[in-house]
Amino acid sequence: MKQPLKQVNFYKRALVQGCVQGFKADDALSLHLENPAGGAWFAAFDTQDExxxxNRLVVDGDFSGVKLEILAAVAPADSALGVEKITTFLESDAAPTEKMAMLMTLAHVREVNRPDILLHDLVGRWIFLCVAVVPQDGGNAVLRGVHLEFPRYSFTQYFPEIYQQDDFFRRYIAIFQSLYLDLEHRVEEIPLMLDYTCAPDEQVEALAAWLGIDTAGGIFGPEQMRILIKESALYQGGKGTRSALEGVVELACGVRPRIVEYFQWGKLPMSAARRRLYENLYGTDSNTFCVILDLTNRDTPLPVNQAQLENLIRAYSPLGAQHKLVFLRPCSYTDNHCYLEVNSCLSTPEKAAVDGVTLGGYFTVG
Structure with missing residues (x-):
């Protein structure tokens, strides 16, 4: 069904761009009540139609232990107060109660503790919206968005004319109309929910699971999972290959790994002592490989711990293969060899007393 409804959504940036008092925006651009005395949000919208x-106003949020007051007022373009004067006053630092009192001089609808209200009695080009919250008994509130529908639309137009004149019947049918239109709206949004580029963060993990993509026990964030889905031919189709393993480790750690396999050094001529050294480092046969992460220039710790990284490497390794994981750090003790031409320092110079102190497990006298 195609309803003749226009919709205006005040979410995220549109929400925080309104006049906000007593609320603070979080990283998701939702408004959290910050002032213990209460808060309010105001916005104005021009329909360009005198x-x-x-039709309807829906406030989306969590309001526990608070008094929720919703006010919608309309004004024609030639209002006695003047639209410019009203909007300027709403954007000022005046108290929310003063702003609400001014809006209530216009034609308005006001409801308390009802986040879903009908606006069928309002007519005018400009509409001014207010969502006010007053805490009670230590309550808290989160305002995620406001949804406005216009023009007026009622299912009573499909009934005989005698029912269309009954105000009680119109309000009664509006309950089922809201349920139906909300469900229809959710159905229309299904294609967007299946698009990994614009789906909500909580939906991306479900999309990855539907596509059979290994999310490595939840170590990947939403943006990383979007990359996994986009490059599924590499990360999923190429699972068990060197390129896929290098890519997924870099995605998880932010560091491109160096992978050394047996064939790269196993046929090289070398002394028995050096071969034993290489076998201890890289593995003894073709079923073993070594993953080396250079952390010598990194000031912050890896976003994943070693156990998570080991599980990730195991998940992307060929069946039956074994791996070694080596971290290059500024203070690695390398004895008589180095890794990939990166010389690690044997110790960090420190001052020591002549009676001897322990540095890195060794006694040093200075």
Whole structure:
């Protein structure tokens, strides 16, 4: 069904761009009540239609232990107060109660503790919205967004004319109309929910699971999972290959690994002592490989711990293969060899007393 409804959504940037008092925006651009005395959000919208009607207003959020007050007021373009004067006053530092009192001089609908209200009685080009919250008994509130529908639309138009004149019947049918239209809206959004580029963060992991993509026990964030889905031919189709393993380790750690396999050094001529050294470092046969991460120029720790990284490497390794994981750090003790031409320092110079102190497990006298 195609309903003649226009929709305006005040979410995220549109939400925080309104006049906000007593709320603070978080990283997701939702508004959290910050002032213990209460908070309010105001916004204005121009429909460009002097005879515009309105259908419904829905406030999306969590309001526990608070008094929620919703106010919607309309004004024609030639309002006695003046639209410019109203919007300027709403954007000022005046108290929310003063702003609400001014809006209530206009034609308005006001409801308390009802986040879903009908606006069928309002007519006017400009609509001014207010969501006010007053805490009670230590309550808290989160305002995620506001949804406005216009023009007025009712399922009673499909009934005989005698029912269309009954205000109680119109409000009664509006309950089922809201349920139906909300469900229809969710159905229309399904294609967006299946698009990994714009799906909500909580939906991306479900999409990855539907596509059979290994999320490595939840170590990947939403943006990393979007990359896994986009490059599934590499990360999933190439699972068990060197390129896939290098890519997934870099995605998890932010560091491109160096992978050394047996064939790269096993046929090289070398002394028995050096061969034993290489076998201890890289493995003894073709079923073993070594993953080396150079952390010598990194100031922050890896975003994953060693156990998670080991599991990730194991998940992307060929069946039956064994691996070694080596971290290059500024203070690695390498004895008589180095890794990949990166010389690690044997110790960090420190001052010591003549009676001897322990540095790195060794006694040093200075």
């Amino acid at each position: 005879e515009s009607t309105y």
